[in-house]
Amino acid sequence: MKIGIVCYPTYGGSGVVATELGKALAKQGHEIHFITYSQPTRLDFFSENLYYHEVDIRSYPLFQYPPYELALASKMVDVVTHEQLDLLHVHYAIPHASAAFMAKQILTTKGIRIPVITTLHGTDITLVGKDPSYEPVVTFSINQSDGVTAVSESLKQDTLDHFDITNHIEVVPNFIDLSRFQRQKKDHFKTAIAPDGERLIIHTSNFRKVKRIEDVMHIFDRLRKEVPSKLLLIGDGPERSKIENMCRELGTCNDVRFLGKLDVIEEVLSVGDLFLMPSEKESFGLAALEAMACQVPVVSSNVGGLPELNEDGVSGFTANVGDIEDMTAKSLTILDKDNLDRFKQGAFKVAKRFDIYNIVPEYEAYYERVIFEMKGAALA
Helix, strand or coil, X not given: CEEEEXXXXXXXXXXXXXXXXXXXXXXXXXXXXXXXXXXXXXXXXCCCCEEEEECCCCCCCCCCCCCHHHHHHHHHHHHHHHHCCCEEEEECHHHHHHHHHHHHHXXXXXXXXXXXXXXXXXHHHHCCCCCCCCHHHHHHHHHHCCEEEECCHHHHHHHHHHCCCCCCCEECCCCECCCXXXXXXXHXXXXXXXXXXXXXXXXXXXXXXXXXXXXXXXHHHHHHCCCCEEEEEECCCCCHHHHHHHHHHHCCHHHEEEEXXXXXXXXXXXXXXXXXXXXXXXXXXXXXXXHHHCCCCEEEECCCCHHHHCCECCCEEEECCCCHHHHHHHHHHHHCCCXXXXXXXXXXXXXXXXXXXXXXXXXXXXXHHHHHHHHHHHHC
Protein backbone atom coordinates (compact mmCIF):
# COMPACT_ATOMS: atom_id res chain seq x y z
CA MET A 1 0.00 0.00 0.00
CA LYS A 2 0.97 3.64 -0.51
CA ILE A 3 0.07 5.45 2.71
CA GLY A 4 0.18 9.13 3.59
CA ILE A 5 0.77 9.86 7.29
CA VAL A 6 -0.07 13.30 8.67
CA CYS A 7 1.18 14.11 12.18
CA TYR A 8 2.86 16.67 14.40
CA PRO A 9 6.64 16.27 14.04
CA THR A 10 7.40 17.06 17.70
CA TYR A 11 8.33 15.00 20.79
CA GLY A 12 4.66 14.58 21.74
CA GLY A 13 3.16 11.12 21.97
CA SER A 14 1.02 11.36 18.82
CA GLY A 15 3.98 12.37 16.67
CA VAL A 16 6.17 9.62 18.10
CA VAL A 17 3.50 6.96 17.55
CA ALA A 18 2.79 8.12 13.99
CA THR A 19 6.47 8.16 13.08
CA GLU A 20 7.23 4.76 14.59
CA LEU A 21 4.15 3.29 12.89
CA GLY A 22 5.29 4.66 9.53
CA LYS A 23 8.79 3.26 9.96
CA ALA A 24 7.42 -0.18 10.90
CA LEU A 25 5.03 -0.18 7.94
CA ALA A 26 7.92 0.73 5.64
CA LYS A 27 9.86 -2.29 6.93
CA GLN A 28 6.84 -4.41 5.99
CA GLY A 29 7.15 -3.19 2.40
CA HIS A 30 4.57 -0.40 2.36
CA GLU A 31 5.44 2.97 0.80
CA ILE A 32 5.06 5.65 3.47
CA HIS A 33 4.77 9.39 2.82
CA PHE A 34 4.99 11.71 5.82
CA ILE A 35 3.23 15.05 5.33
CA THR A 36 4.00 17.69 7.96
CA TYR A 37 5.69 21.07 8.49
CA SER A 38 9.12 19.73 9.53
CA GLN A 39 10.90 16.42 9.66
CA PRO A 40 9.54 14.22 12.50
CA THR A 41 12.04 13.89 15.34
CA ARG A 42 12.24 10.10 15.09
CA LEU A 43 12.25 9.86 11.30
CA ASP A 44 15.33 8.55 9.51
CA PHE A 45 15.85 7.63 5.88
CA PHE A 46 17.45 4.22 6.11
CA SER A 47 14.46 2.72 4.30
CA GLU A 48 13.82 3.19 0.61
CA ASN A 49 10.09 3.13 1.41
CA LEU A 50 10.11 6.32 3.53
CA TYR A 51 9.37 9.76 2.08
CA TYR A 52 8.93 13.18 3.65
CA HIS A 53 6.88 16.04 2.15
CA GLU A 54 7.20 19.41 3.87
CA VAL A 55 4.15 21.65 4.17
CA ASP A 56 5.07 25.12 2.92
CA ILE A 57 3.73 27.65 5.44
CA ARG A 58 3.97 31.19 4.13
CA SER A 59 3.17 34.38 5.98
CA TYR A 60 1.24 37.19 4.34
CA PRO A 61 0.59 40.65 5.81
CA LEU A 62 -3.14 40.00 5.51
CA PHE A 63 -3.01 37.09 7.99
CA GLN A 64 -2.23 37.53 11.67
CA TYR A 65 -1.47 33.79 11.77
CA PRO A 66 -0.33 31.62 8.83
CA PRO A 67 -3.26 29.46 7.59
CA TYR A 68 -1.61 26.10 8.27
CA GLU A 69 -4.78 24.06 7.74
CA LEU A 70 -5.15 25.37 4.18
CA ALA A 71 -1.48 24.79 3.38
CA LEU A 72 -1.73 21.26 4.80
CA ALA A 73 -4.85 20.44 2.78
CA SER A 74 -3.18 21.69 -0.40
CA LYS A 75 -0.08 19.58 0.30
CA MET A 76 -2.22 16.49 0.89
CA VAL A 77 -3.91 17.05 -2.47
CA ASP A 78 -0.52 17.40 -4.15
CA VAL A 79 0.99 14.27 -2.57
CA VAL A 80 -2.07 12.08 -3.11
CA THR A 81 -2.27 13.15 -6.74
CA HIS A 82 1.39 12.77 -7.70
CA GLU A 83 2.31 9.80 -5.51
CA GLN A 84 -0.99 7.98 -6.18
CA LEU A 85 -1.60 7.17 -2.53
CA ASP A 86 -4.08 4.51 -1.47
CA LEU A 87 -4.94 5.99 1.93
CA LEU A 88 -4.42 8.98 4.23
CA HIS A 89 -3.87 8.31 7.94
CA VAL A 90 -4.07 11.49 10.02
CA HIS A 91 -2.94 11.52 13.65
CA TYR A 92 -4.50 13.97 16.14
CA ALA A 93 -7.87 15.41 15.20
CA ILE A 94 -6.93 19.11 15.25
CA PRO A 95 -6.39 20.32 12.57
CA HIS A 96 -5.42 17.22 10.62
CA ALA A 97 -8.84 15.59 10.32
CA SER A 98 -10.54 18.76 9.07
CA ALA A 99 -7.69 19.46 6.65
CA ALA A 100 -7.99 15.89 5.35
CA PHE A 101 -11.72 16.35 4.79
CA MET A 102 -11.00 19.47 2.74
CA ALA A 103 -8.32 17.65 0.74
CA LYS A 104 -10.66 14.73 0.13
CA GLN A 105 -13.35 17.03 -1.28
CA ILE A 106 -10.86 18.73 -3.60
CA LEU A 107 -9.57 15.35 -4.81
CA THR A 108 -13.12 14.21 -5.56
CA THR A 109 -13.42 17.04 -8.10
CA LYS A 110 -10.34 15.55 -9.81
CA GLY A 111 -11.92 12.11 -9.96
CA ILE A 112 -9.75 10.76 -7.12
CA ARG A 113 -11.36 8.93 -4.21
CA ILE A 114 -9.14 8.27 -1.21
CA PRO A 115 -10.13 6.99 2.24
CA VAL A 116 -9.14 8.96 5.34
CA ILE A 117 -8.47 7.36 8.72
CA THR A 118 -8.29 9.58 11.81
CA THR A 119 -6.50 8.42 14.95
CA LEU A 120 -7.47 10.10 18.22
CA HIS A 121 -4.58 10.35 20.68
CA GLY A 122 -5.79 12.18 23.77
CA THR A 123 -5.69 15.92 24.32
CA ASP A 124 -7.18 16.45 20.86
CA ILE A 125 -10.33 15.03 22.48
CA THR A 126 -10.01 15.39 26.25
CA LEU A 127 -8.75 18.98 26.26
CA VAL A 128 -8.60 20.95 22.99
CA GLY A 129 -11.50 19.22 21.30
CA LYS A 130 -13.91 20.07 24.13
CA ASP A 131 -13.26 23.79 23.65
CA PRO A 132 -16.46 25.30 22.19
CA SER A 133 -14.29 27.03 19.57
CA TYR A 134 -13.28 23.65 18.10
CA GLU A 135 -15.95 21.14 19.11
CA PRO A 136 -18.23 21.44 16.03
CA VAL A 137 -15.28 20.99 13.65
CA VAL A 138 -13.87 18.08 15.63
CA THR A 139 -17.23 16.30 15.70
CA PHE A 140 -17.82 16.86 11.98
CA SER A 141 -14.31 15.75 11.01
CA ILE A 142 -14.51 12.53 13.03
CA ASN A 143 -17.91 11.66 11.59
CA GLN A 144 -16.72 12.37 8.04
CA SER A 145 -13.65 10.14 8.36
CA ASP A 146 -13.79 6.79 6.58
CA GLY A 147 -12.19 5.14 9.61
CA VAL A 148 -11.55 6.24 13.19
CA THR A 149 -9.22 4.71 15.77
CA ALA A 150 -8.49 5.54 19.41
CA VAL A 151 -5.44 4.50 21.42
CA SER A 152 -7.44 3.12 24.37
CA GLU A 153 -10.92 2.02 25.37
CA SER A 154 -10.97 4.94 27.81
CA LEU A 155 -10.34 7.49 25.06
CA LYS A 156 -12.98 5.88 22.86
CA GLN A 157 -15.55 6.17 25.64
CA ASP A 158 -14.51 9.73 26.44
CA THR A 159 -15.02 10.65 22.78
CA LEU A 160 -18.47 9.05 22.68
CA ASP A 161 -19.45 10.72 25.98
CA HIS A 162 -18.52 14.27 24.97
CA PHE A 163 -19.15 14.38 21.21
CA ASP A 164 -22.11 13.47 19.02
CA ILE A 165 -20.26 10.71 17.18
CA THR A 166 -22.09 8.55 14.67
CA ASN A 167 -18.98 6.84 13.30
CA HIS A 168 -17.59 3.56 14.63
CA ILE A 169 -14.37 3.93 16.64
CA GLU A 170 -11.86 1.08 16.48
CA VAL A 171 -9.46 0.72 19.43
CA VAL A 172 -5.85 0.10 18.38
CA PRO A 173 -3.50 0.64 21.33
CA ASN A 174 -0.18 2.43 21.26
CA PHE A 175 2.89 0.24 20.94
CA ILE A 176 6.59 -0.09 21.70
CA ASP A 177 9.57 -1.10 19.58
CA LEU A 178 11.19 -3.72 21.79
CA SER A 179 14.26 -3.83 19.57
CA ARG A 180 15.01 -0.30 20.76
CA PHE A 181 13.37 -0.07 24.17
CA GLN A 182 15.04 -2.81 26.16
CA ARG A 183 17.14 -2.91 29.28
CA GLN A 184 20.79 -2.29 28.42
CA LYS A 185 23.98 -2.77 30.39
CA LYS A 186 24.62 0.74 31.68
CA ASP A 187 26.31 -0.04 34.98
CA HIS A 188 28.82 2.79 34.54
CA PHE A 189 25.99 5.30 34.22
CA LYS A 190 24.19 3.96 37.27
CA THR A 191 27.40 4.11 39.30
CA ALA A 192 27.91 7.74 38.30
CA ILE A 193 24.37 8.74 39.30
CA ALA A 194 23.99 6.46 42.32
CA PRO A 195 27.52 5.75 43.64
CA ASP A 196 26.21 4.26 46.88
CA GLY A 197 23.69 1.92 45.25
CA GLU A 198 20.70 4.22 45.69
CA ARG A 199 17.41 3.31 44.00
CA LEU A 200 16.77 5.34 40.84
CA ILE A 201 13.30 6.84 40.42
CA ILE A 202 12.37 8.23 36.99
CA HIS A 203 9.70 10.56 35.64
CA THR A 204 9.31 11.60 31.99
CA SER A 205 6.89 14.22 30.69
CA ASN A 206 6.41 17.56 28.97
CA PHE A 207 6.25 19.25 32.37
CA ARG A 208 2.65 20.45 32.08
CA LYS A 209 0.30 20.83 35.06
CA VAL A 210 -1.75 17.82 33.97
CA LYS A 211 1.30 15.60 34.67
CA ARG A 212 1.23 16.58 38.38
CA ILE A 213 5.01 16.69 38.79
CA GLU A 214 4.52 18.28 42.22
CA ASP A 215 3.16 14.87 43.28
CA VAL A 216 6.31 13.23 41.92
CA MET A 217 8.40 15.54 44.09
CA HIS A 218 6.37 14.86 47.24
CA ILE A 219 6.38 11.09 46.66
CA PHE A 220 10.13 11.12 46.11
CA ASP A 221 10.71 13.24 49.22
CA ARG A 222 8.92 10.59 51.28
CA LEU A 223 10.62 7.68 49.53
CA ARG A 224 14.16 8.92 50.07
CA LYS A 225 13.54 9.10 53.81
CA GLU A 226 12.81 5.35 53.79
CA VAL A 227 15.06 4.12 50.98
CA PRO A 228 18.23 5.88 49.72
CA SER A 229 17.13 7.15 46.30
CA LYS A 230 17.82 9.54 43.44
CA LEU A 231 15.24 11.12 41.12
CA LEU A 232 15.84 11.58 37.40
CA LEU A 233 13.50 14.00 35.62
CA ILE A 234 13.43 13.70 31.82
CA GLY A 235 11.77 16.33 29.64
CA ASP A 236 11.06 20.02 29.82
CA GLY A 237 8.13 22.41 29.82
CA PRO A 238 6.27 25.23 31.57
CA GLU A 239 6.37 23.69 35.07
CA ARG A 240 10.14 23.18 35.22
CA SER A 241 11.04 26.37 37.10
CA LYS A 242 8.33 25.63 39.66
CA ILE A 243 9.72 22.13 40.20
CA GLU A 244 13.25 23.49 40.56
CA ASN A 245 11.98 25.76 43.34
CA MET A 246 10.27 22.78 44.99
CA CYS A 247 13.64 21.01 45.15
CA ARG A 248 15.02 23.89 47.16
CA GLU A 249 12.00 24.06 49.45
CA LEU A 250 12.07 20.31 50.13
CA GLY A 251 15.85 20.17 50.38
CA THR A 252 16.10 17.47 47.71
CA CYS A 253 18.30 19.27 45.16
CA ASN A 254 21.31 17.02 45.78
CA ASP A 255 19.22 13.95 44.97
CA VAL A 256 17.37 15.26 41.88
CA ARG A 257 18.76 15.49 38.35
CA PHE A 258 17.05 17.46 35.56
CA LEU A 259 18.13 15.72 32.35
CA GLY A 260 16.05 17.74 29.87
CA LYS A 261 14.90 16.30 26.53
CA LEU A 262 16.72 13.13 25.53
CA ASP A 263 16.81 11.25 22.24
CA VAL A 264 18.16 8.09 23.89
CA ILE A 265 15.74 7.88 26.79
CA GLU A 266 16.06 4.09 26.80
CA GLU A 267 19.63 4.40 28.14
CA VAL A 268 18.39 6.23 31.23
CA LEU A 269 15.42 3.91 31.66
CA SER A 270 17.84 0.98 31.63
CA VAL A 271 19.16 1.95 35.05
CA GLY A 272 15.78 2.77 36.59
CA ASP A 273 14.08 0.97 39.48
CA LEU A 274 10.71 2.77 39.49
CA PHE A 275 8.77 5.03 37.14
CA LEU A 276 6.25 7.55 38.51
CA MET A 277 3.26 8.76 36.47
CA PRO A 278 0.70 10.48 38.76
CA SER A 279 -1.02 12.26 35.85
CA GLU A 280 -4.42 13.89 36.16
CA LYS A 281 -5.27 12.74 32.62
CA GLU A 282 -3.57 10.16 30.44
CA SER A 283 -5.27 8.65 27.41
CA PHE A 284 -2.72 5.85 27.15
CA GLY A 285 0.62 6.44 28.93
CA LEU A 286 3.30 5.91 26.27
CA ALA A 287 6.11 7.06 28.59
CA ALA A 288 5.08 4.39 31.11
CA LEU A 289 5.12 1.73 28.39
CA GLU A 290 8.64 2.76 27.38
CA ALA A 291 9.71 2.34 31.01
CA MET A 292 8.02 -1.05 31.31
CA ALA A 293 9.78 -2.27 28.16
CA CYS A 294 13.08 -1.44 29.92
CA GLN A 295 11.95 -3.49 32.95
CA VAL A 296 11.04 -0.50 35.10
CA PRO A 297 7.85 -1.03 37.16
CA VAL A 298 5.33 1.81 37.28
CA VAL A 299 3.29 3.54 39.96
CA SER A 300 0.63 5.58 38.20
CA SER A 301 -2.74 7.19 38.70
CA ASN A 302 -5.76 5.12 37.70
CA VAL A 303 -7.18 7.56 35.14
CA GLY A 304 -7.81 7.23 31.41
CA GLY A 305 -6.01 4.42 29.66
CA LEU A 306 -3.47 3.79 32.43
CA PRO A 307 -5.34 0.87 34.04
CA GLU A 308 -5.43 -0.76 30.57
CA LEU A 309 -1.64 -0.54 30.45
CA ASN A 310 -0.32 -0.74 34.01
CA GLU A 311 -1.55 -4.06 35.39
CA ASP A 312 -2.10 -3.58 39.11
CA GLY A 313 0.13 -5.87 41.15
CA VAL A 314 2.04 -7.13 38.08
CA SER A 315 3.75 -4.29 36.23
CA GLY A 316 3.34 -1.95 39.20
CA PHE A 317 0.40 -0.31 40.92
CA THR A 318 -2.29 2.28 40.23
CA ALA A 319 -3.77 4.75 42.73
CA ASN A 320 -6.26 7.61 42.87
CA VAL A 321 -5.14 10.95 41.47
CA GLY A 322 -3.45 13.02 44.16
CA ASP A 323 -3.20 10.18 46.70
CA ILE A 324 0.45 10.76 47.54
CA GLU A 325 0.38 8.52 50.62
CA ASP A 326 -0.94 5.52 48.69
CA MET A 327 1.50 6.05 45.82
CA THR A 328 4.36 6.30 48.29
CA ALA A 329 3.34 3.10 50.08
CA LYS A 330 3.01 1.22 46.78
CA SER A 331 6.36 2.56 45.60
CA LEU A 332 7.99 1.27 48.77
CA THR A 333 6.42 -2.15 48.17
CA ILE A 334 7.98 -2.29 44.71
CA LEU A 335 11.39 -1.05 45.88
CA ASP A 336 11.60 -3.67 48.61
CA LYS A 337 14.53 -5.94 47.73
CA ASP A 338 12.30 -9.02 47.99
CA ASN A 339 9.82 -7.62 45.43
CA LEU A 340 11.77 -5.50 42.96
CA ASP A 341 12.94 -8.22 40.55
CA ARG A 342 9.42 -9.69 40.37
CA PHE A 343 7.92 -6.33 39.45
CA LYS A 344 10.65 -5.66 36.89
CA GLN A 345 9.89 -8.95 35.15
CA GLY A 346 6.16 -8.25 35.41
CA ALA A 347 6.61 -4.85 33.76
CA PHE A 348 8.47 -6.42 30.85
CA LYS A 349 5.90 -9.21 30.52
CA VAL A 350 3.05 -6.69 30.16
CA ALA A 351 5.07 -4.49 27.78
CA LYS A 352 5.54 -7.41 25.38
CA ARG A 353 1.80 -7.41 24.68
CA PHE A 354 2.27 -3.98 23.09
CA ASP A 355 5.19 -4.95 20.86
CA ILE A 356 4.93 -2.92 17.65
CA TYR A 357 4.92 -6.10 15.58
CA ASN A 358 1.77 -7.24 17.38
CA ILE A 359 0.02 -3.91 16.73
CA VAL A 360 1.11 -3.09 13.15
CA PRO A 361 -0.91 -6.03 11.70
CA GLU A 362 -4.00 -4.53 13.36
CA TYR A 363 -3.42 -1.29 11.47
CA GLU A 364 -2.74 -3.15 8.20
CA ALA A 365 -5.97 -5.13 8.52
CA TYR A 366 -7.91 -1.96 9.33
CA TYR A 367 -6.41 -0.13 6.33
CA GLU A 368 -7.41 -2.97 4.01
CA ARG A 369 -10.93 -3.05 5.44
CA VAL A 370 -11.47 0.69 5.01
CA ILE A 371 -10.10 0.64 1.44
CA PHE A 372 -12.32 -2.36 0.60
CA GLU A 373 -15.40 -0.65 2.05
CA MET A 374 -14.77 2.51 0.01
CA LYS A 375 -14.40 0.48 -3.18
CA GLY A 376 -17.59 -1.40 -2.38
CA ALA A 377 -19.46 1.86 -1.80
CA ALA A 378 -18.19 3.21 -5.13
CA LEU A 379 -19.53 0.16 -6.98
CA ALA A 380 -22.91 0.21 -5.22
